[in-house]
Amino acid sequence: MLPEGTILGLGNPLLDITVQTTPDFLRKYGLSENDARLATPQHDALFDDIQEMKPRYSAGGATLNSIRVAQWILNQRGVTGFVGAIGKDASGGIMKSCCKEVGVECHFLETEEERTGVCAALITGENRSLVTHLGASLKFDHSFLNEDFSFIERANLYYIGGFAFDTCKESVKRIAKHSIEKNKTLVMNLSAPFLCHYFAEEDILSSIDVLVGNEDEAKSLMRSLNFDESKTVEEMAEIVQRLPKSGSKERVVIFTRGANSTVIANSEKIFYQPPKPIKKEEIRDTNGCGDAFVGGFLSQLVQGKCLEECVDCGAYAASIVIKYFGCDYPPTCSYEYKP
Numbered sequence: 001m002l003p004e005g006t007i008l009g010l011g012n013p014l015l016d017i018t019v020q021t022t023p024d025f026l027r028k029y030g031l032s033e034n035d036a037r038l039a040t041p042q043h044d045a046l047f048d049d050i051q052e053m054k055p056r057y058s059a060g061g062a063t064l065n066s067i068r069v070a071q072w073i074l075n076q077r078g079v080t081g082f083v084g085a086i087g088k089d090a091s092g093g094i095m096k097s098c099c100k101e102v103g104v105e106c107h108f109l110e111t112e113e114e115r116t117g118v119c120a121a122l123i124t125g126e127n128r129s130l131v132t133h134l135g136a137s138l139k140f141d142h143s144f145l146n147e148d149f150s151f152i153e154r155a156n157l158y159y160i161g162g163f164a165f166d167t168c169k170e171s172v173k174r175i176a177k178h179s180i181e182k183n184k185t186l187v188m189n190l191s192a193p194f195l196c197h198y199f200a201e202e203d204i205l206s207s208i209d210v211l212v213g214n215e216d217e218a219k220s221l222m223r224s225l226n227f228d229e230s231k232t233v234e235e236m237a238e239i240v241q242r243l244p245k246s247g248s249k250e251r252v253v254i255f256t257r258g259a260n261s262t263v264i265a266n267s268e269k270i271f272y273q274p275p276k277p278i279k280k281e282e283i284r285d286t287n288g289c290g291d292a293f294v295g296g297f298l299s300q301l302v303q304g305k306c307l308e309e310c311v312d313c314g315a316y317a318a319s320i321v322i323k324y325f326g327c328d329y330p331p332t333c334s335y336e337y338k339p
Contacts (some may be wrong), residue, residue, distance in 0.1 A: 009065025069295025162191030288327030
């Protein structure tokens with residue numbers, strides 16, 4: 001049994017609203033059947049319309065997705081937590097209920113300035129069109145941590161996505177500093193190529209114990225660090241792993257490569273984690289696989305499992321979530337490590 005609040009995520013929460021719809025509905029809002037875009041004023045009415053279409057709600061956003069997956073695997077209520085901003089509205093209330101239902105303890109800054117961030121997942125047959133309104137998720141203020149830092153102090157493992165830099169850079173730095181001072185564990189995700197310049201700052205990168213990203217993000221990080229981006233993924237992982245590191249822990253670098261094996265580098269070796277075998281006809285949606293991988297990894301890391309088992313569980317979680325639309329999974333987890 002792990003103490004409550006052991007894992008804590010910081011990021012931009014979005015209420016995922018999934019509905020079955022029609023091509024005509026998509027055309028009404030200028031959407032296609034396989035699409036992903038940020039909402040414009042043209043889509044304002046869409047979020048009201050789908051509330052009347054028997055929607056399914058879940059707590060989302062990349063970081064919160066990973067936290068939910070870790071919670072699902074650990075199956076111990078309250079062992080995970082999350083920090084972010086939502087609106088004081090009906091969607092915010094649903095978000096809190098969704099988190100409570102799956103056992104994630106959330107600490108939300110609630111604002112009246114914006115409506116809760118939402119992501120509409122419009123399903124037509126085997127296709128999915130995504131429309132995202134970031135809303136209140138961008139309104140997180142560092143003063144929220146100044147008012148109550150107790151849930152930060154209680155956690156032993158922090159997971160932060162790169163998108164947090166655009167909303168609460170000061171909070172990211174404070175948690176990173178606290179993690180080093182208290183010998184805790186900080187896991188961060190590059191999240192997107194355009195965010196990688198933030199990680200080139202020495203006081204950030206030197207604090208990260210586990211850095212996760214994909215191949216494109218790795219190349220962007222190389223550019224930000226003034227290294228040659230034409231190197232292989234293995235070479236890039238090794239370079240980042242050897243950069244100066246604060247604290248007592250060695251850095252682990254994990255670069256995913258889609259359907260190809262994930263590259264993992266620590267101070268001793270570079271090794272690979274192949275994806276779990278899955279039938280092509282079982283694949284529903286690949287968008288949540290990266291979030292699921294991290295969630296699986298965190299669930300074992302927090303238990304002190306070996307690195308090989310951590311990445312194996314990450315691959316397992318991705319192989320489950322890929323069978324669902326969005327970052328979803330069955331009621332129970334059946335993971336078992338078989339070295």
